[in-house]
Amino acid sequence: MIGVTELESRLDPPGTPGLRAAFVGVWSVDLVATILFFTVPYAHELNPVTVFLHDVFGLVGVVIAAVSYAVLVVGLGHALSSPLDTGFVSLVVGLYALFASHNVVLLVSREPLLTLLVP
Numbered sequence: 001m002i003g004v005t006e007l008e009s010r011l012d013p014p015g016t017p018g019l020r021a022a023f024v025g026v027w028s029v030d031l032v033a034t035i036l037f038f039t040v041p042y043a044h045e046l047n048p049v050t051v052f053l054h055d056v057f058g059l060v061g062v063v064i065a066a067v068s069y070a071v072l073v074v075g076l077g078h079a080l081s082s083p084l085d086t087g088f089v090s091l092v093v094g095l096y097a098l099f100a101s102h103n104v105v106l107l108v109s110r111e112p113l114l115t116l117l118v119p
Helices: 006-010 017-037 048-057 059-079 084-109 113-117
Strands: none
Touching: 017 059, 017 084, 048 059, 059 084, 084 113
16 A cells, blocks of 8 residues: 655646646747847847846846746646646646747747738
8 A cells, every 4th residue: 555645645736747748848948048039139038027137137037037937837736726727737838839939930030920920
């Protein structure tokens, strides 16, 4: 018989393992793209919190902001009950995928994604 400790019973990560892996993947791509925004002259970060932390701490501030956002998402996912936690994390993964794809396209083509899709 395998006993469940109190800590294990309190840890109920949001969503499925695949959904959590997708979150880490798109979060990582967005983090790299955001760091690059501060190193190229033709793209600028619009998030005022990230810009403020960059102004205070440099590129480390960008990482601090990204980690803070991830902690917030995971914390809210833990606070929500199932199936709301899965829906919430799915929504965040979708938004991060949209933002990250826009950021990558902007960095590579120097044009926003919307201008490339709409003639």
